Amino acid sequence: MITRDPGRFLAYARGVPADPGRATARAAFLVAPEGFRRAEQSAQDNRYMAADEAFDGERAARQHRALHRALARTLPTVCFAGDADTPDAVYPNNVFATAPGRYLVGRMRHPVRQREAVRADIRGFFRDVLGYAEIDLSAQPHPCELTGALVIDRARGLGFCGLSERCDEAGARLMHDAFGLRATLLFDLAPGEYHANVVLAVLAGRAALVCADGFADAAAAEAIAALYAPHALRLDPAEKAAFAGNAIALSADAVWMSAAAAAALRPGRREALAAAGFALQAVELDAIEAGGGSLRCCVGEIY
Template sequence: MSVLQMLREPSYLANKEVASVQNANCVVMVPPKEFKFNAETAADNEFQNQVSLTDSIVRLQAMTEFDAMVATLRAEGVQVVVFDYPESKCETPDAVFPNNWFSTTANGEFFTFPMACENRRQEVRPAALVEALTAAGRTVAKQDSLESYLDVNAHLESTGVMVIDHINQTIYAALSQRCDREVLEDYAERIGYQKVVSFQTALPSGNPIYHTNVMMAIGERFCVICDEVIPEFERRFVLKSLAKDKQIISISIEQMNQFCGNILQLETASGERVIAMSQSAYDAFSSAQRAQLASHGKLLAFDVSTIENIGGGSVRCMLGEVFLPKRGL
């Protein structure tokens, strides 16, 4: 038995019935008040870019983008929990991307994850977030953590590296230093999901994709994927698995670089479907692809050019899905 396997705790969800709901109707968003270029994450994130603007100007622009996104989502009927916490001695430049350190389930579980970069681990504040979620009317029945894997330098950056088909209880994940296979399989076991589809990727540079959610997105009945970055022998298997009940919308590397893969289908309070994406992604989709996506929900395009250019993540990265049940239900 490996050290990683020895770290695993018995699954308390293995025999539990799991909800098959794909879209969250509530999201967590974190204000980019400490946002700037993160040199630590840039080591393996080829989507980040340095700019000549001062940190104060960058943060002002990022906050403007953030506020507009929050306002629009709320106006459309999506519940947004703005998680604002006091600044600490250690800056958290990527806190605007909260989906990398926590996840929730419809059964009321709240998980935290082992982050690869040291300064990103400062973002992990479960007690404060659980308090905020409770205040927002959501129920946290149980908390769990995979952070003990940091002891053996193994990482799993939540829904940054896991793109989940909740309907089919299947997790898709591109393996990298931010996505360890054994931690991935442990998480799947803990939430009772029976299938994990993990695969390798390669950018033109030869490096792997840093986060799966920049190359693919899964909705109820569609999947956007940059399949050309997956080796051919694995690509066929991934596409076959997705094609069982999903319309596949294939994007190019150029489109992926405009964050066409970093989109998220959500549900409004009235049960309508919306698909959140950046303006750069919207513009990079072909008219035919936009029409395909629009058949699955109203397209919401947000100008987050400062955040995605400097931070190397876009709209989907800014949205931490909340599947927790509403209090009293």
Template sequence: MIVDNADAFLSAFAALPVRAEGATARAAFLITPAAFSLAVESAGDNRYMDLGLPVDPLRALTEHAELARRLGEDLPVASFPGDPAAPDGIFPNNVFATVPGRLIIGRMRHAVRRREAERHDIRAWFDLLGYAASPLPSGGYVAELTGSLVIDRARNIGYCGLSERCDRTGARAMHEAFGLDLTWCFDLAAGEYHTNVVLAILAGRAAIVAPDGFADARVPMAIAKAYAGATVVLDAAQKNAFAANSIALSPSRAWMSARAAAALRDDQVATLASAGFSIGAVELGEIEKAGGSLRCCVAEIY
């Protein structure tokens, strides 16, 4: 079922069971920075990028190596080499995602991102694991996977923000590819490019939401109601610090950048703790210059 209003969402949400297993990934993969730089093409619709900032490739590589090491505390992590011709490749979750037995490959808006979808090494690696490559069907639409689609795997629900990076046709294609029971489509606020910058669902038990990232205020209100008592509501400064660009890779820890963690108030940290989550923070200041943060770096393997 695909819905487009808060009442229909809340009614459907209440009827869906919570799965005992599969709320978090079995493993994850990253793509390392290579000659780290900012993608000029992507900056056209990513307000979190500033092409005027100098970048330090060595610092980005060091941050990324530490990220892989730290995430390995919660699950197995593989890292693929980056491609200097694809500077946004450090954010693979927009291009690659999985369901058991299948590697889903998205449809990217920008040519600099479409190059990533052609990587034969990643496809071959998943073939060795027994995952069939499953590109989204051809057509004149855009669907940037778990950048545009935030998934509650415990309930099999997708939250799909429509923007230049995902249209309604793309939302339907992802709904079908992921085999979701419910997808809620809504417009992101003007200037927002991906849902995972304004919303995180942590292991199906908690939500982090930035209300000013949505075109309709009823959307974040309904999400907060659905995850009542376990929702962290961000202000604009916290959103801009990437506090919603977080992920749970185990049932007991929410990962985010050091900048994001520092932006949270004590009461917000307490809300996450009451839902069973400690916070894992990793310094990603250099990587964040490319317009994404920790969650964007992580492609989950289910």
């Protein structure tokens, strides 16, 4: 089912049981921030991106290595080399994603990011090393920036797709089919938002971080919060601006976000996460956040 009707989606989703398979990834992949700098094409529709003078490539590289070390203590994590011709490649989850037995290549809106999709080494890793079948959406005309635009509850096969210039309705339908989802809720992002994963995170299928002001229609945000109640945290605009919504659960017992995001959390948020069974893990990523994305954007999941 694919629908724009929050009530219809909620009624269906409440009856979908969790699968016995993995709610979180079995491994992760990163791409190093080689040549990390402001990408002017991406800046056209990413208001979170900083000015040129805020970019510090050396600091970004140090923070990225620290992120790699931290994640590797939780699950196997591989890091591909960066490329100075693709300054946004540090956010690979928009371009490459996986489901059991297959990998997806997304259709990026901007040419500077479309270059990432042709990387033979990343494709070869999934195809030849892991033996995954390929679903290549990169050559068709509809933007579909994978798990930037589409937040997925892997435990129940549910998708939450934010529509913007980075993903249209046709692209959302292509992703729904490619990921093999049971149901996907389509909603327009609020003006100025570019990806759903900045305004929404679903954590191991049992909790959600919802930034309602990032949705054009509050009813969609409220339906998602209702689905994950009592473990739905409604984040305020300041928390969203600090990338607290750009979080990810990579195990059943921990949620990861940047140090700046964690510092911006209002009192009681850590306790609410603990009540849902999650410890909070934070990594300094302020240099990488200059590029308009945070921790979740850096992490590709391998299922």
